[in-house]
Amino acid sequence: MARAGAVRSHPPRLLHPNRKQIELRASDLESLLGEEHRARLVWGYVERQDLSRLSEAIKARGSNAGRAANDPRILFALWLYAVLDGVGSGREVARLTREHDAYRWICGGVSVNYHALNDFRSGNEALMDQVLTANVAALAAAGAISLERVAQDGMRVRADAGAASFRRQASLEQHLVEAGELVKDIKQRTQADPAAASRRAQAAKQRAAQEREERIRAALEQLPQVQAAKRRNRDKPEDARASTTDADARVMKMGDGGFRPAFNVQMASTCEDQVIVGVDVSNAGSDMAQMAPMVQQVIKRTGSTPERWLVDGGFPAHEQIDAVHEQTRGETEVIAPVPEPRRKPGDDDSPPPDKHQRKEGDSEPVAQWRARMAGDEVKQQYKQRAATAECVNALARNRGLQRMPVRGLSKVRAVVYLYALAHNLMRMVKIAPKLIGWGTGACAAAAAAA
Numbered sequence: 001m002a003r004a005g006a007v008r009s010h011p012p013r014l015l016h017p018n019r020k021q022i023e024l025r026a027s028d029l030e031s032l033l034g035e036e037h038r039a040r041l042v043w044g045y046v047e048r049q050d051l052s053r054l055s056e057a058i059k060a061r062g063s064n065a066g067r068a069a070n071d072p073r074i075l076f077a078l079w080l081y082a083v084l085d086g087v088g089s090g091r092e093v094a095r096l097t098r099e100h101d102a103y104r105w106i107c108g109g110v111s112v113n114y115h116a117l118n119d120f121r122s123g124n125e126a127l128m129d130q131v132l133t134a135n136v137a138a139l140a141a142a143g144a145i146s147l148e149r150v151a152q153d154g155m156r157v158r159a160d161a162g163a164a165s166f167r168r169q170a171s172l173e174q175h176l177v178e179a180g181e182l183v184k185d186i187k188q189r190t191q192a193d194p195a196a197a198s199r200r201a202q203a204a205k206q207r208a209a210q211e212r213e214e215r216i217r218a219a220l221e222q223l224p225q226v227q228a229a230k231r232r233n234r235d236k237p238e239d240a241r242a243s244t245t246d247a248d249a250r251v252m253k254m255g256d257g258g259f260r261p262a263f264n265v266q267m268a269s270t271c272e273d274q275v276i277v278g279v280d281v282s283n284a285g286s287d288m289a290q291m292a293p294m295v296q297q298v299i300k301r302t303g304s305t306p307e308r309w310l311v312d313g314g315f316p317a318h319e320q321i322d323a324v325h326e327q328t329r330g331e332t333e334v335i336a337p338v339p340e341p342r343r344k345p346g347d348d349d350s351p352p353p354d355k356h357q358r359k360e361g362d363s364e365p366v367a368q369w370r371a372r373m374a375g376d377e378v379k380q381q382y383k384q385r386a387a388t389a390e391c392v393n394a395l396a397r398n399r400g401l402q403r404m405p406v407r408g409l410s411k412v413r414a415v416v417y418l419y420a421l422a423h424n425l426m427r428m429v430k431i432a433p434k435l436i437g438w439g440t441g442a443c444a445a446a447a448a449a450a
Contacts, residue, residue, distance in 0.1 A: 029108060032101040039081055039102040045425055045436050046077040049131050054124070070110055075120040077106045083422040088400040090118040121414060122406045128417030133301045135424055136277050140302040144432035147302060149271040149335075149381065151310040152278070152294050153389030154287045155396075158403040159249035159261040159412075166241040166251065166261070172220050175244065179213040218247035226250070229284075246407040252285040263404060263412050267420065268294050269392045271310065271384045275427045276392060276420040277302060281413045287314040292323035295332060310335045310385035318366050325365035335382050338373050395423060 033039055054072040081102065082093045094114040096103040139145045167175065186209055190202040219242035227237040243249050243261060252262040264285065268278035278298040282290065291311055299305055305328050316336040324332055338355045356374035358367040372378055396419050404412050428436055 029105050033105050037102065037105075038084065039077075039105055041429065041436070042077050042081045042084070042425070043073075043106060045428075046073045046080065048436065049073075049076070050134065051076065051127070053127060053130075070112060070116060072120070074107055074110055074112065075117060078103065078112065078117065079121055079418055080422050080425065081106060083399055083418050084426070086398070086400045088405050090114040090121070090405075093117050118406075121418065122411040123414070125410050125414040125417065128414050128421065132276075132279065132417055132420055132424070135421065135428075136275070136301045137303065138435055139275060139424075139428070139432060140304055142432060142435060144273070144428075144435070145270050145275045145277070146272045147270060147277070147298070147304050147306040149308045149310060149384060150268050150277065150298060150306040151271050151385045151388040152266065152268040152291065152315070153312065153385070153393060154264050154266045154290060154314075155393045156252050156254050156262040156285075157265050157401055158254075159243075159246055159263055160404050160407050161243045161245040161249045161261040163251070163261060165243040165245040167219070167244060168239070168241050169220070169223055172216055172223070172242065172244070176213065176216045176220065179209060179216055183209045183213055212244070215247065216244050219244050222247045248283050248407070248409045248412075250283040250285060263409075264290070265396075265401070265416055266290050266294055267389070267392055267396075268298055269388050271388045273427060273431050274388055274392055275431070276423055279413075279416055279420045281409060281416055283409065287311075288317045289320065291315045291317075291320045291334070292327060295324050296327055299328070305331045307331070308333045308335050308381065310382060310388075312385065313337045313339060316369070318363065321365050321369055322363050330365070333372060334369050335373070335378060335385070336369070337382070338370055392423065399423075 051072050058069045060066045060069045078093055078097065082088070082096075087093055087096065091114045093103070094112060094117060097107050097112050098104070136145075140147070183206065186202055186206040190206060222242045223240055226240040226242055230237045230240050241251075246261070249261040249263065251259050252264065254260055254262060262285075264282045264287070266278070266280045266282070266287075267276050269276050278294045278301065280290070280294060280297065284290070291309070295306065295309060309324065309332050311334070313336060316334060321334050324334055341353050341355050356370045358370060362370070373382075399419060399422065401416070401419050404415060406412060406415055425436070
């Protein structure tokens with residue numbers, strides 16, 4: 001007992017952290033990641049893409065003055081990996097390039113700032129479109145995807161604009177005048193102030209004021225389109241409002257029933273493989289006019305005509321069904337639910353008319369659509385729409401497509417293209433690993449990590 005008491009009287013021996021000690025570690029970036037890491041998959045995919053249009057625009061050549069430009073493949077691979085990782089902020093990606101092994105490996109010692117990352121993402125809509133077309137065309141040519149059934153669906157994605165930024169015409173005109181006066185006032189102060197530091201501050205204020213003036217002017221230019229939409233919906237055109245933050249954004253009804261500034265993101269995917277073969281973004285709150293343009297886009301990308309096109313009840317306007325029939329010469333059949341007939345006053349006791357029977361004024365393609373949807377086999381095939389399109393949309397949501405990080409239709413499309421490319425990359429891992437030059441074991445590991 002005395003011995004135990006004596007032991008307790010001494011303080012415990014502990015290993016305390018010593019953060020001032022110097023360590024030398026022999027390490028290289030290549031050894032940080034395993035052979036089957038997803039970052040290697042992304043880089044291998046990017047290496048096979050044609051980015052010549054970006055390389056041709058680089059002015060740093062030979063012995064010309066100026067610093068060397070960053071390899072565009074680094075920026076492209078960083079964004080693809082970030083989308084798969086659920087990261088949508090350029091500042092966050094730039095931080096991860098300094099602290100996360102996978103992002104550091106992609107950079108390979110090249111310093112990347114968030115300005116370069118954001119500029120690459122928002123300024124390369126045409127490149128992303130081109131890469132998506134090449135991706136889809138290669139899959140179609142290899143027979144890795146089937147266009148027997150294609151499902152299309154839209155989702156509303158919150159725009160980077162506040163509800164308070166939407167103003168009517170009179171308010172926009174007043175704000176435009178005030179913004180113009182502010183720009184003039186700042187210019188006069190800049191010219192009169194001899195202090196260099198003050199001039200720089202005034203120049204920054206002048207740029208901000210000019211950008212606000214341009215946004216207000218863009219909102220006024222968009223106002224006639226909003227007024228025309230109001231007239232089509234039998235609303236008052238004088239109630240039309242446009243945003244001074246993002247003139248392309250529109251107030252739409254969201255999935256939760258509320259109304260917020262948003263964009264309408266459309267995706268078309270193959271039912272068998274869930275590969276995205278068509279992407280578009282519009283600022284129309286309805287899906288009613290989105291089907292025929294998407295069918296045409298998919299035909300252009302793949303060089304093939306889909307056999308059956310699956311959409312929900314918000315798409316099949318009669319004009320759209322006629323347009324799809326004309327574009328495909330009747331080769332594409334629209335699979336969509338037929339709306340219930342409207343009951344007229346006094347018809348409560350009479351049985352409702354058969355919605356699958358031809359109605360007066362129906363064109364031949366519309367009449368064929370009505371009759372087609374009466375079959376049990378077609379009704380079973382229609383069930384694949386939700387299992388395909390809504391699954392693709394949910395994956396995009398899970399990867400961060402909740403709110404747009406950019407403003408303007410062109411930049412928004414570039415962001416959506418990135419999500420489509422990232423999605424298709426993971427689908428290629430499962431259905432066509434040879435097209436990305438990836439081994440079977442590595443593909444299985446990457447697919448499991450996804």
